Amino acid sequence: MPSVSEASPLPAHARSDAPAIVSIKGLTKTYAGGFQALKGVDLDIRRGEIFALLGPNGAGKTTLISIVCGIVNPSGGQVLADGHDIVRDYRAARSAIGLVPQELHTDAFETVWDTVKFSRGLYGRAPNAAYLEKVLRDLSLWEKRGEKIMALSGGMKRRVLIAKALSHEPTILFLDEPTAGVDVELRREMWAMVSQLRDSGVTIILTTHYIDEAEEMADRVGVINHGEIVLVEEKRALMRKLGKKQLTLQLQTALSALPEALASDALSLSQDGHELVYTFDAQSEETGIAALLRRLGEHGIDFKDLHTSQSSLEEIFVNLVKSPRQSGPEVRA
Ligand SMILES: Nc1ncnc2c1ncn2[C@@H]1O[C@H](COP(=O)(O)OP(=O)(O)OP(=O)(O)O)[C@@H](O)[C@H]1O
Numbered sequence: 505m506p507s508v509s510e511a512s513p514l515p516a517h518a519r520s521d522a523p524a525i526v527s528i529k530g531l532t533k534t535y536a537g538g539f540q541a542l543k544g545v546d547l548d549i550r551r552g553e554i555f556a557l558l559g560p561n562g563a564g565k566t567t568l569i570s571i572v573c574g575i576v577n578p579s580g581g582q583v584l585a586d587g588h589d590i591v592r593d594y595r596a597a598r599s600a601i602g603l604v605p606q607e608l609h610t611d612a613f614e615t616v617w618d619t620v621k622f623s624r625g626l627y628g629r630a631p632n633a634a635y636l637e638k639v640l641r642d643l644s645l646w647e648k649r650g651e652k653i654m655a656l657s658g659g660m661k662r663r664v665l666i667a668k669a670l671s672h673e674p675t676i677l678f679l680d681e682p683t684a685g686v687d688v689e690l691r692r693e694m695w696a697m698v699s700q701l702r703d704s705g706v707t708i709i710l711t712t713h714y715i716d717e718a719e720e721m722a723d724r725v726g727v728i729n730h731g732e733i734v735l736v737e738e739k740r741a742l743m744r745k746l747g748k749k750q751l752t753l754q755l756q757t758a759l760s761a762l763p764e765a766l767a768s769d770a771l772s773l774s775q776d777g778h779e780l781v782y783t784f785d786a787q788s789e790e791t792g793i794a795a796l797l798r799r800l801g802e803h804g805i806d807f808k809d810l811h812t813s814q815s816s817l818e819e820i821f822v823n824l825v826k827s828p829r830q831s832g833p834e835v836r837a
Contacts, residue, residue: 524548531581556722602669627672
C-alpha cells in the first residue's frame, strides 16, 4: 500500500467552514421498475477539495454522479452546483461541471486539438485558444495536439478525457474511476495530475474502488452503500484512526473492575473481565506500553498472553459495507 502523502495540506479555501461548492440535500432516485438507488443522500462538497466517493458495486456512485452532472433525473431532493440548481438552472449548473468518464468511446479519428476545441464549443463557450493551449500543456498533451486520438497510448487517451472535461473551464471536476484498469505507473501519473488540478483551484470528486487511491489522494472520503452515505470524514482523521493499534492482554485472573488508579480513556476491561484492551498511537514514539505493563505489575495484575491488532481503512470500509443495515456508527463531517 502506498504511503499517505503528507505533502499537500488541505488548501485554505477547502476548510470545513468554506461554503459548499456542491450541495446535495435529501437526494433520492427510484429507477423505473421501482429500484431505489439513492435513499435520501445529504452531502456537501467543499470548494477546492479532493473528495473520494467509495462504495462497492451497485452502491449508487454512478447514479449520484450522473444526477449531479445532469445525465440522470433525480426522483426527489435538491442539488446545487456552484450555487445553481441542477434541475431549474440546468445550463448554468452543467457549465460549472466537467465529467471525466472511464472510457473514451468516440473521436478516434479526430486530432487532440480538434476534439478538445469541439468539447468547448458544445458548452457554447467562445473559442479561447490560449486557454486550451494551457490545458494541453498542463496535461503534457501539447506536443500531441496534431495527433489522431486512435494513435495515442492509453495514458495519453486518459489525459485527453481530462482535457475535454476541462475545455469549458469548469470549477468542479468529476472523475469516474480514474485509474480503473491502468498500470501502476499511470496510476501514479494520474494521481499527480489530479493533485495539480486541485492546486490550480478545481474541486475534484472522484469515485474509486481502490482504497489506497482514496488514502493517497483525497482530502475527504465518503462511503456510500445501498444508496446511503454511511461515512464522511477527513482523510487525515481516518489515517489517525489507522495509526491506532490495540494491545490486548489476556489476564491470569478475571477482574471485576479496573483499579481506579489505572483508569484512562486508552484502557478498557472486557465485559467478562478476562481481557484488558489498551489503545495506542502506533506512530507515536512513546506508546506508553512499558509504563502500562509496569503499573499492572504494581497492582498485581498478571497476564498470560498478549497480542496487538491494527485497524485499516480497508477494514473500516469492509465493516461499513458488509451488510445492508449494519452500517456502524455514522460519522459525518
Ligand atoms: N437505468 C437503471 N435502471 C434500473 N436500475 C438501475 C439503473 N441504473 C442503475 N441501476 C441500479 O442502481 C444501483 C446503483 O447503480 P450504480 O451504477 O449507481 O452503482 P455504482 O455504485 O456506480 O456501481 P459500480 O461500482 O458497479 O459502478 C444498482 O443496483 C443498479 O443495478
